[in-house]
Amino acid sequence: MSETTWMVIRCPHCGYCSGHRQGKGRCPLCGMSFPRDVEVVVTVSHADALQREVALANTPESLRKELRKHMERDLKKTNTANETSPTAIFQALREAANAEGELTSTAVMGVLQRLGTEQSVDEVMTRAETEGLVLRLARGCWMLLE
Ligand SMILES: [Zn+2]
Structure with a gap:
């Protein structure tokens, strides 16, 4: 069984980060094909984590920490909800x-x-x-x- 890896790729043309199954494809924003040495911001193994990482990658550095904290809190809340006895x-x-x-x-x-x-x-x-x-x-x- 091969594990699917998802990648957050930063478009070298416009700087927009998007999620892809492999290190090639097109930027959904400007349509540019990614070069072979395109910047992979992060790789994740779950599609739902991908969405989160894309959002984080597109957030300015100064706000990223705050956003991540927020997301982790939401995640924790959801986990607790499932476990409420x-x-x-x-x-x-x-x-x-x-x-x-x-x-x-x-x-x-x-x-x-x-x-x-x-x-x-x-x-x-x-x-x-x-x-x-x-x-x-x-x-x-x-x-x-x-
Ligand atoms: Zn682009």
Whole structure:
């Protein structure tokens, strides 16, 4: 199995960086064919990393560090979202409840957003009800049972 390598290539003509499967091709901006000794900014092994590297390569040096930091934070957030366990959600819900142990849908939504999970308030709270963790008091309002 051969591994696909992607390259970010800087166009010697206009300086625009674009992603390519191999070290030849054309600049999508000015249409110039790349010479044999074209500058390869970086090589990556995943197409999704390529998109990120192209964006970075086309960012002025002074802003690049900031952008990379931003992207890595987004990446981290996405990773956490996939790993958010029901236990983590309920733990956070417990912390979001008020002194009386009441939980509003606004508070729940805040928790879900903070955790970056894709689940809806309804999904999470229905499951919490099923598991006997909360009691629905009214529409959009729950009481923690433990
Ligand atoms: Zn070009």
